[in-house]
Structures are given as structure tokens and as C-alpha cells.
Amino acid sequence: MSATSEPQVLRIGLLGAARIAPAAICIPALALNHKLVAVGARDLQKSEVFAQQWMIEKAYGSYEEVINDPDIDVIYNGLPNSHHGFWNIQALNAGKHILSEKPFGSNLAEVQWQVDVARKSSTKIMEAFHNRYHPTNQRAIEIAKSGEIGEITSVYADLAGPVSDKSDIRYQLDLAGGAMMDMGCYTIHMQRHLGLALFGEEPTVVSAKAKEFSPGVDQMMTVELKYKNGATGTGHCDLDFTHLQNECIITGTKGSIKVPSYVLPGLDDRVIVTVNGKERTEYLGRISTYSYQLQAFAGFIRGTNTVLTGVEDSLKNAAMIDDIYRAAGMNLRPAPLMKL
Amino acid sequence: MSATSEPQVLRIGLLGAARIAPAAICIPALALNHKLVAVGARDLQKSEVFAQQWMIEKAYGSYEEVINDPDIDVIYNGLPNSHHGFWNIQALNAGKHILSEKPFGSNLAEVQWQVDVARKSSTKIMEAFHNRYHPTNQRAIEIAKSGEIGEITSVYADLAGPVSDKSDIRYQLDLAGGAMMDMGCYTIHMQRHLGLALFGEEPTVVSAKAKEFSPGVDQMMTVELKYKNGATGTGHCDLDFTHLQNECIITGTKGSIKVPSYVLPGLDDRVIVTVNGKERTEYLGRISTYSYQLQAFAGFIRGTNTVLTGVEDSLKNAAMIDDIYRAAGMNLRPAPLMKL
Numbered sequence: 267m268s269a270t271s272e273p274q275v276l277r278i279g280l281l282g283a284a285r286i287a288p289a290a291i292c293i294p295a296l297a298l299n300h301k302l303v304a305v306g307a308r309d310l311q312k313s314e315v316f317a318q319q320w321m322i323e324k325a326y327g328s329y330e331e332v333i334n335d336p337d338i339d340v341i342y343n344g345l346p347n348s349h350h351g352f353w354n355i356q357a358l359n360a361g362k363h364i365l366s367e368k369p370f371g372s373n374l375a376e377v378q379w380q381v382d383v384a385r386k387s388s389t390k391i392m393e394a395f396h397n398r399y400h401p402t403n404q405r406a407i408e409i410a411k412s413g414e415i416g417e418i419t420s421v422y423a424d425l426a427g428p429v430s431d432k433s434d435i436r437y438q439l440d441l442a443g444g445a446m447m448d449m450g451c452y453t454i455h456m457q458r459h460l461g462l463a464l465f466g467e468e469p470t471v472v473s474a475k476a477k478e479f480s481p482g483v484d485q486m487m488t489v490e491l492k493y494k495n496g497a498t499g500t501g502h503c504d505l506d507f508t509h510l511q512n513e514c515i516i517t518g519t520k521g522s523i524k525v526p527s528y529v530l531p532g533l534d535d536r537v538i539v540t541v542n543g544k545e546r547t548e549y550l551g552r553i554s555t556y557s558y559q560l561q562a563f564a565g566f567i568r569g570t571n572t573v574l575t576g577v578e579d580s581l582k583n584a585a586m587i588d589d590i591y592r593a594a595g596m597n598l599r600p601a602p603l604m605k606l
Numbered sequence: 607m608s609a610t611s612e613p614q615v616l617r618i619g620l621l622g623a624a625r626i627a628p629a630a631i632c633i634p635a636l637a638l639n640h641k642l643v644a645v646g647a648r649d650l651q652k653s654e655v656f657a658q659q660w661m662i663e664k665a666y667g668s669y670e671e672v673i674n675d676p677d678i679d680v681i682y683n684g685l686p687n688s689h690h691g692f693w694n695i696q697a698l699n700a701g702k703h704i705l706s707e708k709p710f711g712s713n714l715a716e717v718q719w720q721v722d723v724a725r726k727s728s729t730k731i732m733e734a735f736h737n738r739y740h741p742t743n744q745r746a747i748e749i750a751k752s753g754e755i756g757e758i759t760s761v762y763a764d765l766a767g768p769v770s771d772k773s774d775i776r777y778q779l780d781l782a783g784g785a786m787m788d789m790g791c792y793t794i795h796m797q798r799h800l801g802l803a804l805f806g807e808e809p810t811v812v813s814a815k816a817k818e819f820s821p822g823v824d825q826m827m828t829v830e831l832k833y834k835n836g837a838t839g840t841g842h843c844d845l846d847f848t849h850l851q852n853e854c855i856i857t858g859t860k861g862s863i864k865v866p867s868y869v870l871p872g873l874d875d876r877v878i879v880t881v882n883g884k885e886r887t888e889y890l891g892r893i894s895t896y897s898y899q900l901q902a903f904a905g906f907i908r909g910t911n912t913v914l915t916g917v918e919d920s921l922k923n924a925a926m927i928d929d930i931y932r933a934a935g936m937n938l939r940p941a942p943l944m945k946l
Contacts, residue, residue: 296891297637299872348824411917549910551901552638561621561891 274568276300276340276560279332279362281353283307283346284318286367290394291342292320293571306332321358322542329353329436333360342565343367346435348444351376352568352603355383363567364391365560369587370580372442372599377584379604381577389565395455395575399558401550402531406514407463414541416519421491421499421513423456425449425529426507436505437479444484445480445503446590452529453501454586456514457491459574465494468582472591474497478507479529482597491589514569517598531555615906616680619672619702620645621693623656624684626707630734631682632660634900646672669693673700679867680907683685684902685774687782692715692943694731696725703907705900709791709927710920712782717924719944721917730907735795735921739898741890742871743796746854746863747803754881756859757802761831761839763796763854765789765869766847776845777819782939784824785843786816786930791872792869794926796854798829798939805834809917812838814933819845822937871895879884894909 278295280287285303295302302322308314310327317325326332328383331358332343343350343366351371357364358380370393371377382393395401410418426449429436436443444450461468469491479485485506491499512529515522521541527534532554538547565571590597618635620627623645635642645654650667657665671933673696682696683690683706692710697704698720709880711717724731737743750758766789768915769776776783784790787912801808809831819825825846831839852869854864861881867874872894878887905911931938 293633293636296633297894297897299894300892308867549905549908552640552904553897553901554637554639557637557893557897561893564892568889 267287276344276564276567277303277338278304278307278340279338280322280342280344281329281332281357282344283312284367287316287342287344288320289487289554290344290396290556291365291560292322294554294556296321296559297557298344298564300560300564301518303338303427303574304332304335306330313443315433326354330356330481333357333362334394339363340365347599348372348440350604351380351601358383358387358389358391360391361387363389365392365394365563368392368583369393369447370584372601373481374581374584374588376604377580378602381581384577391435391577392563392566393572393575393580394559395579396529396559397452397529398455398459398574399562400531400535400555401558402525402535402537403528405550406436406516406525406528406537407460409458409523409537409539410516410518411463412541415516415521415523416495417495418460418493418518420497420515420517421457421493421514422517423453423528424502425512426502426504427510427545428507429505432479437483437485439480439482440468440497440600440602442601444487444599445505446484446487446494446587447599448505450487450501450503450590451583453493453503454489454590456528457501457584458582460516460585461499467494468586469493469499471586471589471593474590474593476577476596484596487590487594489593540576612923616640616907617643617678617905618680618682619643619675619678620662620682620684621669621672622684623647623652623699624707626655627682627684628660629894630684630707630736630896631705631900632662634894634896636661637897638900638904640900640904643678643752644672644675646670671698673702679703680705687787687939688780688941688943691720691941694720698723698727698729698731701727703729705734705903706731707734708795708923709733709782710924711786712941714921714924714928714938716941716944717920719839721921724917731917732903732906732913733915733923734899735792735799735867735895735915735919736794736895736899737792737871738795738799738914739902740871740875740895741898742865742875742877743868743888744869745888746856746877747800749863749877749879750800750858754879755856755861755863757835758833758837758856758858759761760837760857761797761800761833762842762857762882763793763840763868764842765792765852766842766844766852768847769845772819777823777825779820779822780940780942782823782941784827784939785845786824786827786927786938787796788843788845790827790829790841790843790930791923791927792852793843794829794831794930795923796868797841798922798926801833801839801862802857807834808926809833811926811929811933814930814932816936818936824934824936827930827934829933
């Protein structure tokens, strides 16, 4: 077996013993037979407990140690939003491939900064919009494109949930918090990808309204979009909602497509299609979005496929988030680590 | 949301804190967002350690407690071969769905016994030939069927590895051990499914030769098969080989299809196709076979799909294993638990 044809086992290092890390990287890595080499957190003890729980070989008390570990070729960045850009750049400079949590940075300027570095690098970087890789969403977009529900007239996408701890990083401006950053980025990502699939062009921002938790931090955001053919798009996100909600409804002249769980289709894999009043349900499978994402990322590194959430996509998503904050009359997120 | 349209979260109980259980059920269950409710082992302490390691809610010191737990609707049976049939029947009688490790029983009579019970039951049971659900094997069979490599002339499938501990259950006759049981069942399962896909008919046993580790226990087995069109099949398995080997090669009049890892395509997802001397490689993805299997099983329970390894398939695989032992001049495995 020659070196190039060898199956690629990713040797993964984690930045941050984050709450999302087990679902986003540990379980998928185990399910895809990759290697969890190290985890780094500022608190070494937290790192050690996490490493033991998830059968990770090494625990470090800093992010640098993970980035500089020669046994690692892939970095998973699960740090707070404000720390994505900076640490991604350190990892790129260390020659590592990167799977980075969304959103890619605090604002477009910070995303542009890391994309400039990434483009000069020989390693691969990808923003973790995991839901885009699940068959449920692939199928919903395919049906919308097929014309089965007629011409698209409106698209609705929400993401809301109960973040009851008000000291959570998502309520902190200097960590690039806000409902739009944490949850809204999914709603517009879905809208953008629908626009690209349906009309070869992304929707544009018409208006945005925020409810602020504290000055500059949106607890809730409602966004109005417009598609190329005149169809309307609505995005809604809320950090302080009664329950987890993540529905996408695509309405056309002949019917509708409903995805009850487009962000986490691994929990509910239905696509409900109604045409001329007749409803059918397709089930696309409950393998987690994160497994599909890691599979796509591994193929991206191996060179056997491109990805739907590459740096071009990240730039466009960041630009739209900035547009939305401006339309809501709010400031952009600061990017404190850019000064370092 | 009505009860029938609700996404089904399987509430899983494990029989045995088996070595294979983490890969076969714990990781896939986590990756598919199912629930690991309980594990039972004869040694309670072993059960408790396993439960803690794999975030399983309850640990029991017996199999009965798992089977009778009302919080469980699915049983994973990872016990030794000789214990599959008996405990599957107990679980069927308790109204549980069952995913049972292969081979399904010690011999055809024992498999027939549990299939008779299963057929009268309203619950679903499936033999865990996980590899059959991976896109790598699906694709290999599809290419063979397409005619791209011409008419099929021979099929080769092996499975061999180093089982160095001679006290291992696989070397014990009363636990239904033997190379053919543990490894060979995969080689003929692949051959049988190729026969069904290509010719609508399974191959038949021409001859078999065993090398015995101890009286009645095959350490190695070579099997010669014949397909409907006259094509030959060869199966080879060895418990005492230098390294893990699991290759399937389908040869036709115009070329060949090689699957370097047909039993564990999650470790190597290639399908290598050679037609008229020109080679191409397809990569089908490294999500583990066990995740695909659990997905298929969940859909089977939900009623949204049938499965490729249902009781009919189990009966035919068991019949062929018996045929092979007879052709090798050996006795069938005893089924001690049938007397209970």
C-alpha cells in the first residue's frame, strides 16, 4: 500500500475542553476511527478530567501545547467565538489542518484576516456548519430545487433555545456573544445555501430587529431577507426561548417543505413535503451531523472532495452577520485578539 | 407532534460488557443520539466500570435484569456465540427488540429455534453483520452488478487476524468458537450477498478444509464455493494470522473490484476498480459500519425500512456454516443452552 493510498487517520488535537466538544468532535472521531491525541485548556485539571472521560491520550494546560504537538495534524477549535480567528491563525502557522467552530470570527474583518493567512497556507481550514452535511438538509434543498413545490415564495428558518445562565459566554460582548452570532448564524447559513441552490445567488438583508440583553448583546434577532426572484426570507433567533426550536419551512406556489430540525437533524431526521395539500414524510437517518461533517472534512484533507463550508462561504456568512448588526442599528462584535 | 411521527430514540440495554461493545453499540449509539440505559454482566464490578466508562445509566450483575428493565426497548446481545440464541429468546419473550452479534447461534437448529420464536413475536430482531450496511460494500456490489467488469468469474473473501490469547472464547468449542464461526461467517456472508445481487441465488459449498487448533475447533478454514453461472468462490479465515486482513476481490471477464477492508470499511473505505488494465479508486467514507448498522436497525424498528440481515438471512448463513463444517469433516458446534 503506497503512502498516498493509505487511509487517512486524523490525529486530532482539541483547543478547549468545551461543552460542545464531545458531540462535535470526540464521538464523531471515535465513530470514524480517528485518533484523539490531545486536549488543551487553560485549566490543566479540567483538561485532564476531559481527557480521561473521552479517552484522549494527552492533556495540556494551554492551547499552544496542542498547536505545537508534532503528533497532531488536525486542530478542532471549540473556543469562544472571539478566540476562533486568533487561534486558527496560530494553528495555520504551525501547519495544522483546522476544523473551527462557527461563527468563524467576531466580524468580517477578523474572518478576512484569517482567510488571508489560510489562503497562503498549504493546510485546510473549514468552518463547522455541521448541519449542512446531513442528508436531511441535502434532501430538503434538492426537493426545493426540483420544482416539486413550485416556485419558491418564502423561506423561514429559526433557531432558539433556553440559555438560562446569564453569565454564559453567549451573553458576553467581548467574547463575541449574541443570539445572531451563536444561533442566527445557522438561520442565515441555511437561507444563503438555499439561495445559492435555487437561484445561484444569495439573499440580501432587507431589515433586522434586535432585542438587547445588555448594551450591544442581542438576546433575540429577527431578520428579513430577499431572494433574487423576489421571494422573502425570515430568520429568527433567541437565546432565551422556552425550548429548543430549529425549524426551516420553504414555501412554494404548489406546496411546502418543512424540516423540523434543520440544525440538529440527527435528533429528528424528517423532511415533510406537502404538495397540493397532500403530505409525505421522508426520513433521512439519525447519524449525527457531526459525523457527516468530520467525514467531509477528512475527505477535504485527503483531497477526495471539496467542502460546502470553505473559506469563501465563511467570508460571506460573516459579511451577512455584519450587515444584520448594522441593519439592526447595532455595533459589530469587537475582535480583541486581533491586537495581539 | 403525534406519537407515530416522533423521532425514535432507542433505549438500549447491553448484554455483556464485551470487548466489541464500545465499537459495536456504545459509540454508534452516542453518534446517533440514542440512549444507553443499562449494561449487565455476570460480574457486577466489571459492569459498573464499563457503565462509568461509557456513560451508561445503570449497571447490573445479571443479564436478566437488563432484559426485564422496563426502561429498555432494545437489547444489544454481545455475549459469546453459544449465548446468542438462548438470551435472544429471553429478550424476545420480554418484548424487546434485539440487535444480536453474529453468528446468530451455535448451529442452524439453534438459529431455527430462535427464528421460530421471533416470527411469532411482534418485536424486531437482527443479526449484526454491520459491514453489509456500509457504502463501501454497497458500492462494490453495485459495480459488480452493473456489468462494468464483465461477467463474474470468481470471488475471493478472507478474514484473518492475530488472536494470540489461546484461552480466548474463540478457541473454545463449548462457547461455539472456531475461525469459521468468528471470522468465516463474514467471508461467506459477503459471498452469499454477492450471489443474491448478481444471480438472484446464493453460491453453494463445493469443499472445505480446516486446520484444527484443538479437536473440533478450527483455527483456519478454506472454503470453495460455486455460483449459479459457474463462477467460483473462495473463502479463507484464520484466527492465528500475522495481521488483520479482510480483503474481497471480485474478478470478471473485463476486470476486477477490490475492497481492501470489506469487513471494516470504516478503517479503509476504498473500492478499487480495474477495467481493461485501467485502475480507479472510489472512497466511500469512513463513518463506522456500526453507525450505519444502528441507523438501519432503528429504521427497521420504526418501520421505515427493511434490513438486509433479517431472520431469513440468518437462517441461510447458519445453514451454510453447518454445510462447511460438514464438508470439512467436522462436527457442528454444540448448543448447550438449548437444553435449559
